[in-house]
Amino acid sequence: MITFDGVTKRYADGTVAVDDLSLEVPTGAITVFVGPSGCGKTTSLRMINRMIDPSQGRILLDGKDVTGVDPATLRRGIGYVIQQAGLFPHRRIVDNIATVPLLLGWDKKKARDRAMELMERVGLDPKLARRYPFQLSGGQQQRVGVARALAADPPVLLMDEPFSAVDPIVRTSLQEELLRLQDELHKTIVFVTHDIDEAVKLGDTVAVLRVGGKLAQIAAPAELLSAPADDFVREFLGRDRGIRRLGFVPSGTLTLEPAPEGVTAQGHGTFNPAKDSLRAALDASLLSPDGLAVAVDDDGRVLGVVGQAALVGAARG
Amino acid sequence: MDEPLVRWDWIARNWDNGGPTSVKVLLENHIVMAFVPVVVGLLIAIPLGLACARYRWLYQPTVGIMNIVYSLPSLALFSILLSVTGLTQTTVIIPLTLFSLAVLIPAVVDGMKSVPDHVRQSAVAMGFQPYKRLMKVELPIAVPVVLAGLRVAAVSSISLVSVGALIGQGGLGYLFIDGWQRQFYTPIVVGIVLVVALALVADFVIIVAQRLLTPWARRSA
Numbered sequence: 269m270i271t272f273d274g275v276t277k278r279y280a281d282g283t284v285a286v287d288d289l290s291l292e293v294p295t296g297a298i299t300v301f302v303g304p305s306g307c308g309k310t311t312s313l314r315m316i317n318r319m320i321d322p323s324q325g326r327i328l329l330d331g332k333d334v335t336g337v338d339p340a341t342l343r344r345g346i347g348y349v350i351q352q353a354g355l356f357p358h359r360r361i362v363d364n365i366a367t368v369p370l371l372l373g374w375d376k377k378k379a380r381d382r383a384m385e386l387m388e389r390v391g392l393d394p395k396l397a398r399r400y401p402f403q404l405s406g407g408q409q410q411r412v413g414v415a416r417a418l419a420a421d422p423p424v425l426l427m428d429e430p431f432s433a434v435d436p437i438v439r440t441s442l443q444e445e446l447l448r449l450q451d452e453l454h455k456t457i458v459f460v461t462h463d464i465d466e467a468v469k470l471g472d473t474v475a476v477l478r479v480g481g482k483l484a485q486i487a488a489p490a491e492l493l494s495a496p497a498d499d500f501v502r503e504f505l506g507r508d509r510g511i512r513r514l515g516f517v518p519s520g521t522l523t524l525e526p527a528p529e530g531v532t533a534q535g536h537g538t539f540n541p542a543k544d545s546l547r548a549a550l551d552a553s554l555l556s557p558d559g560l561a562v563a564v565d566d567d568g569r570v571l572g573v574v575g576q577a578a579l580v581g582a583a584r585g
Numbered sequence: 586m587d588e589p590l591v592r593w594d595w596i597a598r599n600w601d602n603g604g605p606t607s608v609k610v611l612l613e614n615h616i617v618m619a620f621v622p623v624v625v626g627l628l629i630a631i632p633l634g635l636a637c638a639r640y641r642w643l644y645q646p647t648v649g650i651m652n653i654v655y656s657l658p659s660l661a662l663f664s665i666l667l668s669v670t671g672l673t674q675t676t677v678i679i680p681l682t683l684f685s686l687a688v689l690i691p692a693v694v695d696g697m698k699s700v701p702d703h704v705r706q707s708a709v710a711m712g713f714q715p716y717k718r719l720m721k722v723e724l725p726i727a728v729p730v731v732l733a734g735l736r737v738a739a740v741s742s743i744s745l746v747s748v749g750a751l752i753g754q755g756g757l758g759y760l761f762i763d764g765w766q767r768q769f770y771t772p773i774v775v776g777i778v779l780v781v782a783l784a785l786v787a788d789f790v791i792i793v794a795q796r797l798l799t800p801w802a803r804r805s806a
């Protein structure tokens with residue numbers, strides 16, 4: 269667990285980038301720091317690995333004040349991924365990924381084997397191992413950045429807008445890859461973004477910061493969407509808040525009715541109550557000519573149907 | 586009398602005649618007096634350039650001093666040094682070293698500036714300590730820019746050595762004075778051809794070194 273305890277950062281020129289920030293980043297979950305440009309996200313993140321030291325307050329990593337730990341040692345136990353990937357242009361991909369293990373004194377062979385294993389993990393073709401960074405696409409470089417951060421298996425991962433510089437399609441696939449990886453790895457991740465959609469998609473917890481470095485609200489995405497703390501948060505969450513909130517409501521609680529004669533999965537929108545959200549169920553209903561969303565199980569067998577009135581009722585509440 | 590531009594028999598007789606002004610000896614001296622300043626210059630420029638890159642306030646004064654030195658006529662420097670080092674190769678090597686510093690220090694500083702900030706930051710974040718970061722990340726990335734400066738320094742050093750002929754230490758430069766005094770073109774032509782050839786070889790060697798040292802810098806692959 270990472271604890272911010274009354275943390276303030278005032279830069280030499282007087283700018284207060286972070287103002288009395290107190291919050292907890294739970295172990296094994298993704299916590300997103302989101303907010304407009306200049307609200308102190310990067311500063312907050314960099315105080316965790318001591319690239320910046322706080323002016324006031326403390327940051328505790330599993331109960332220990334980070335300022336008491338040698339910076340280099342601390343950093344080797346914390347993975348770090350940034351927007352431009354920050355890959356070393358003069359090192360081959362495999363050696364880029366093996367950087368931290370080598371710094372930790374692993375032998376070369378073991379570090380490289382580990383790097384190759386990670387390439388596979390993050391969905392990179394092992395054939396790319398011998399290339400230099402400039403020979404990779406932006407999306408591939410970001411995957412290398414993630415692999416490099418994970419190489420020494422650090423319990424904590426800091427990610428500063430890691431997916432902002434790639435196109436939307438690649439971004440979506442990188443986001444999904446991260447969620448898939450996190451399912452296996454259960455790292456303590458602090459993820460910084462200015463994109464609220466990314467925040468609610470990835471975060472188990474979302475901390476909204478406002479300019480001046482103040483915490484506006486910290487909550488799970490569903491709660492954030494349904495009960496924004498104030499106008500700033502409401503505005504920041506943007507339009508379609510109601511619809512987006514349904515993405516976090518399970519569809520399993522809907523009462524299914526028997527499918528009428530002739531209603532099948534073909535020609536109807538379908539959803540899987542075991543997996544899909546209420547938003548997916550509503551979408552299924554909107555795609556069906558008669559407004560019935562067809563519930564199906566993992567094997568595609570029809571379980572029943574839900575009508576629009578029932579869906580709207582569930583959405584209200 | 587019809588004097589040809591090049592008398593081949595003169596070259597054959599003087600290439601290696603055992604005397605101190607045989608073309609071969611002059612060429613060897615030329616290489617030494619051109620090469621030593623560049624190597625010594627590089628060895629001095631790396632720490633000085635790193636200091637300038639690290640402490641920004643050092644950079645402008647250093648470049649200022651170097652530019653003043655660069656603007657001094659070599660002849661003036663020779664006459665100052667003559668009283669200390671006499672009519673030796675050292676009297677030529679010292680000014681040329683200063684000249685090469687004027688090119689190489691900015692090259693090292695620019696090389697360090699060519700390290701992208703995000704690369705430096707991610708090296709810090711991964712737990713590189715400052716010295717290791719310099720040796721393993723920053724200097725290697727600076728190599729292409731430094732080598733570009735080295736090409737300029739090497740070629741200009743090779744051409745500048747000739748001026749030393751004014752104090753009897755000019756390597757191939759001797760051939761120009763000799764030819765001019767005797768109104769005899771062959772030594773002049775030989776001198777020009779050898780100086781140009783030397784510059785081309787030095788440039789080529791550095792380019793090859795760059796290809797080998799920095800395969801990652803080839804942007805077209």
Ligand SMILES: Nc1ncnc2c1ncn2[C@@H]1O[C@H](COP(=O)(O)OP(=O)(O)OP(=O)(O)O)[C@@H](O)[C@H]1O
Nearest residue numbers: 279281283285304305306307308309310311312462
């Ligand atoms: N080294 C510095 N010296 C002075 N002020 C700084 C410094 N670094 C950042 N700031 C200021 O602190 C504030 C917070 O900066 P920070 O980089 O943490 O914001 P951010 O939320 O990451 O913004 P962005 O979304 O644009 O990356 C800004 O007003 C910024 O101008």
Ligand SMILES: [Mg+2]
Nearest residue numbers: 309310311428
């Ligand atoms: Mg930032």
